[in-house]
Amino acid sequence: MPDFTEYNHPVLAVACPTCRAAAGAWCHCPSGHRAADFHAARRAEADRQFIAQHGDLAAIIHAASGWLIDPRGRARD
Numbered sequence: 456m457p458d459f460t461e462y463n464h465p466v467l468a469v470a471c472p473t474c475r476a477a478a479g480a481w482c483h484c485p486s487g488h489r490a491a492d493f494h495a496a497r498r499a500e501a502d503r504q505f506i507a508q509h510g511d512l513a514a515i516i517h518a519a520s521g522w523l524i525d526p527r528g529r530a531r532d
């Protein structure tokens with residue numbers, strides 16, 4: 456299971472279905488240069504796996520000590 460708090464950005468926890476970047480590696484363009492942003496399919500895959508693992512009310516927060524998962528971060532009163 457991906458660890459969404461392990462890397463500099465939570466999306467890095469999953470591999471990219473578009474450019475085949477491995478978990479922990481940035482997306483790259485077909486030319487081999489580092490992409491300016493993650494591919495949309497990778498963001499969607501990270502979202503999907505995050506929700507599967509933590510539930511659809513969970514959020515991930517960037518705190519001073521790193522990334523934290525708040526199990527009720529998306530709950531609304």
Ligand SMILES: [Zn+2]
Pocket residue numbers: 471472473474475476481482483493494497
């Ligand atoms: Zn990619």
